[in-house]
Amino acid sequence: MYAVIKTGGKQHRVSEGDLLTVEKLAGSKGDSVVFDDVLMVAKEGEIRVGKPVLEGAKVVGEIVAQVKGPKIYVFHMKKRKGFHKKTGHRQQLTRMRIKEISI
Template sequence: MTSSKKPSNSSAKNENLYAIAETSGQQFWFEVDKYYDIDRLNAKEKDKITIDKILLIKDKDNISLGQPYVKNAKIELEVVSHKRDKKIIVYKMRPKKKTRRKMGHRQELTRVMVKSISITNSTPKTSSKTEVKKKSTSPKASNPEN
């Protein structure tokens, strides 16, 4: 994971704001106005992406911990570019058998910039109980017998 702070005049409210989220099978520590390299996403450059699998959010003195995820929390990301990681060499050899195998691998990555981290407090819907009236049974009219 590569991260770097974008040179800007960051406000004091974002200095203590961070979130730990799960994406691409890994957990990342996200902060606003920083970029991160995650596994390749099926999105174009300048696209907006929302992550809702948030494990923890810290904002100054408030910590929200999910079980397993924080409800009504999201991270807004913007795709900056697609790139490939540096090459990794894999070399396999069986001694005394003259068997050698050399392979390389380059991981496909997407560079994203964190735009915002937010949690919305939604009030639970209150269900108003409607009174159910019982059907009043009227006495049946008796047929007079002669």
């Protein structure tokens, strides 16, 4: 059984027990998170697709850790002017384990 959920502006295909990394969600380690934006559920050959979401379907996950993504370097430069600037960014992420998929 698997489901397609929408979180953080992205769609993720998840199954029970999967470890998933998504955009930062509020909560701390051990907290439970419920995703109500379930776009599709497949169970034993039967596929149910929402328009756009399935009514009554939900996916429950548990937060494993709050982490940071890899460092992204941004470099700005203006030619012939002697101007350059280097900055960096690390995205805040939430790592979670999917506990339950219900229709």
